[in-house]
Amino acid sequence: MTSTRDRRVVVTGLGATTPLAGTVPETWEALLAGRSGARPMEFDWVAKYELPVTFAATIAVTPDQVLTKVETRRLDPSSQYALIAAREAWADAGTPEVEPERLGVVIGSGIGGVWTLLDQWDNLREKGPRRVYPLAVPMLMPNGPAAAVSLDLGARAGAHTPVSACASGAEGMGYAVDMIRTGRADVVVAGGTEAAVHPLPIAGFAAMQALSTRNDEPEKASRPYDVGRDGFVLGEGSAVIVLESEEHAKARGAKIYAELASVGMSADAHHITAPEPQGAGASRAMVSAVERADLSLDDIVHINVHATSTPVGDIAEYNAIKRAFGHRTDDLTVTATKSMTGHLLGAAGALEAIVTILSVHHRTVPATINLDEQDPQIALNVVTGEHQTLPDGDLAAMNNSFGFGGHNVALVVRSA
Numbered sequence: 001m002t003s004t005r006d007r008r009v010v011v012t013g014l015g016a017t018t019p020l021a022g023t024v025p026e027t028w029e030a031l032l033a034g035r036s037g038a039r040p041m042e043f044d045w046v047a048k049y050e051l052p053v054t055f056a057a058t059i060a061v062t063p064d065q066v067l068t069k070v071e072t073r074r075l076d077p078s079s080q081y082a083l084i085a086a087r088e089a090w091a092d093a094g095t096p097e098v099e100p101e102r103l104g105v106v107i108g109s110g111i112g113g114v115w116t117l118l119d120q121w122d123n124l125r126e127k128g129p130r131r132v133y134p135l136a137v138p139m140l141m142p143n144g145p146a147a148a149v150s151l152d153l154g155a156r157a158g159a160h161t162p163v164s165a166c167a168s169g170a171e172g173m174g175y176a177v178d179m180i181r182t183g184r185a186d187v188v189v190a191g192g193t194e195a196a197v198h199p200l201p202i203a204g205f206a207a208m209q210a211l212s213t214r215n216d217e218p219e220k221a222s223r224p225y226d227v228g229r230d231g232f233v234l235g236e237g238s239a240v241i242v243l244e245s246e247e248h249a250k251a252r253g254a255k256i257y258a259e260l261a262s263v264g265m266s267a268d269a270h271h272i273t274a275p276e277p278q279g280a281g282a283s284r285a286m287v288s289a290v291e292r293a294d295l296s297l298d299d300i301v302h303i304n305v306h307a308t309s310t311p312v313g314d315i316a317e318y319n320a321i322k323r324a325f326g327h328r329t330d331d332l333t334v335t336a337t338k339s340m341t342g343h344l345l346g347a348a349g350a351l352e353a354i355v356t357i358l359s360v361h362h363r364t365v366p367a368t369i370n371l372d373e374q375d376p377q378i379a380l381n382v383v384t385g386e387h388q389t390l391p392d393g394d395l396a397a398m399n400n401s402f403g404f405g406g407h408n409v410a411l412v413v414r415s416a
Contacts, residue, residue, distance in 0.1 A: 007181045010249050010416060011257040013093025013242030014354050015085040015191075019235050019341055022061030023088060028358055031366040032387050036219035036340050038233045041197070049199045053211045055218035056197045057235030057342025074135055075148055076113035077195035081238035081347075082145035083152060086189050090153060093242035094254055096187055104157035104185035105150040106176045107240070108168030108192040110346030110403065112142030115198055145193045145238075157185040163346075165403025166306075168192050169239065170349025170411055174263030176243050186248045191240030192350035202234060208273065210310060222343075223370035224307035224336035225314055225378050232308040235342030239351035256416040257361045260353075261396070264289030268406030275313055275402060279320025285408040286324040286398065293412040295396055297325055300332065300412070302365055302390060302397040304356040305380075307336035308343050317400065318378040333388060334380045335359075336368045349401030349409060356399040356413050363390040 016023065019037025020030035030037075037057040046054050063080040064072055072080060086107075090096075116139040123131045138144055143161040150159035158179065162171040169192020176190035205211045212231040214221035222233040241260075249256055266288065268281035275282065290297055306317055322329050337355050344351055359365050365388045374382065390397075395415040402408050 008246040008259055009177045009180045009243050010246050010259050011241050011357050012244050012249050012254040013089040014257065014357065015087065015089030015092060016237065016239040016351060016354060017059060017061060017081050017084045018237040018351060019057035019060055022066065024354060031337060031340055031355065034340065034367055034369045036369065037235065038218040038221055038342055040218060045199050049203065051199060051202055052206045053202055053213055054215045055221065057233050058197055059236050076116040076139040076144055078109055078113055078193050079145040079148040081195055082107050082193035082240065083148050085191060085238040085240040086149040086152065089189060089240045089242050096244065096252060096254070098187045100154045100156040102157055102186040103153065103155040104176065104179050104188040105146050105153065105155045106160045106162070106172040106188060106190040107146040107149055108162040108164070108172035108346050109142050109145055110163065110165045110168050110194055111196045111201065113140035113144055114196055114201060116140040118198065118200060149189060153189065155189065164407040165405055166343070166345050166348050167401040167403035167407040167409040168346035168349070170353060170399065170401035170409040171265065173241065173260065173350065173353055173411060174265065174409060177260055177263055180243060180245050186245055188243045189240060190243055191238065192347040193238035194345040194347040195236050196345055197234055197236045205234065212309065220370050222309045222339045224309045224339050224368060225375055225380070225382055226371050227373045227375050229309045229311060229314065231310055232338065233342035235344040237344050237351065238347050239354050241354060258357045258416050259414040261412045261414045262289050262292035264292060264410040266408045268408065270406055273404050275316035277316050277319065279316050279323050281406060282317060282320035282400070282402060282408045283323035285410040286320065286400070289398065289410040289412045293396070293414065295412065297328065299396045300398050301395060302333045302359060304352045304359065304397070304399045305334055305336050306400040306402045308338055314375070315377055317402070318380060321380065329379055330381055332381060333365055333390065334382045335365050336382065337366055339369045349399065352401070353399045353411055356397050359390065360395050360397050360413050360415050363395065365390060
């Protein structure tokens with residue numbers, strides 16, 4: 001069998017705008033400090049619609065502080081966030097010189113331009129068709145963020161948009177790896193974005209009892225693996241990385257954070273929202289990712305888990321880890337950073353991939369917050385209190401992302 005690692009793919013740039021901060025370095029600093037991005041929503045519509053959940057992990061730096069007025073008017077917030085993150089990642093990579101036909105973009109989104117869609121529906125109902133914004137359709141399209149980044153960078157090798165719920169961002173990074181390995185591109189800007197802190201998604205998630213209702217303690221609401229967890233905290237933002245073939249990166253003298261060694265994917269085919277309870281599908285994605293990286297399960301020392309803080313989901317992921325890693329569940333160093341960022345839906349896997357990349361690069365794992373009493377059914381070595389140092393030598397880590405519909409994605413990151 002031919003190895004899928006014949007062409008190494010490395011990470012040379014990072015960008016993000018998150019509930020914790022407007023850049024990657026500031027977000028990383030906040031994670032190491034154990035800060036929460038959850039806060040009360042200060043919008044008129046919270047009271048207007050009598051929403052049962054009154055807080056979220058809203059963006060820390062609003063796009064109007066970064067983008068021009070024309071850009072904010074012509075782009076849905078989901079595209080605005082992606083453009084901000086992509087520009088940071090591109091600058092961080094040193095603005096690589098690459099032929100446009102060898103430059104690709106893959107930006108996933110779970111929901112897409114929900115703000116544009118529903119705002120323009122209101123315009124149509126209240127003011128008539130002549131008041132619908134002419135750019136409504138390109139703004140509401142889920143591929144709008146990928147298109148915006150492609151236009152901004154002049155990327156012509158392809159602009160793609162995986163839409164696989166909360167696995168979208170991670171899947172986008174996996175697709176980018178394949179683009180480079182198969183020779184379609186030398187450089188790919190990849191990640192995820194989401195701007196769904198809107199009354200309809202909040203009402204919908206609340207109706208299915210997926211959200212935490214700790215309205216009086218937003219910063220303590222996201223508590224993965226804790227016995228008192230009662231649902232996830234909705235977040236928003238974008239995370240984007242620059243991926244290159246190793247030869248391309250070295251030829252231009254680029255700094256390399258880590259290698260994105262492989263992606264494993266599977267589907268549960270079990271339920272539209274609930275994960276397969278024994279973790280069979282998720283474990284297949286993990287094992288596949290490790291095998292595609294030409295590693296063994298014993299080589300993985302750290303997992304940045306999906307861990308949304310839902311009663312059912314956290315147990316299912318633990319079962320998947322146990323199924324994949326067997327007796328090693330106790331010695332894996334695990335962190336659940338949604339405890340601080342909330343759940344960014346289609347951007348979650350991308351943001352957590354960046355955190356995993358930085359954990360490997362700095363050999364430091366941020367601690368999970370709000371884990372006061374670990375669920376006895378989840379026998380994992382979860383980092384709490386202070387961040388933890390990873391060992392010297394070659395490192396391999398994993399990032400898990402799962403989504404409604406049974407989507408499972410596992411990424412493997414190796415030290416450069």
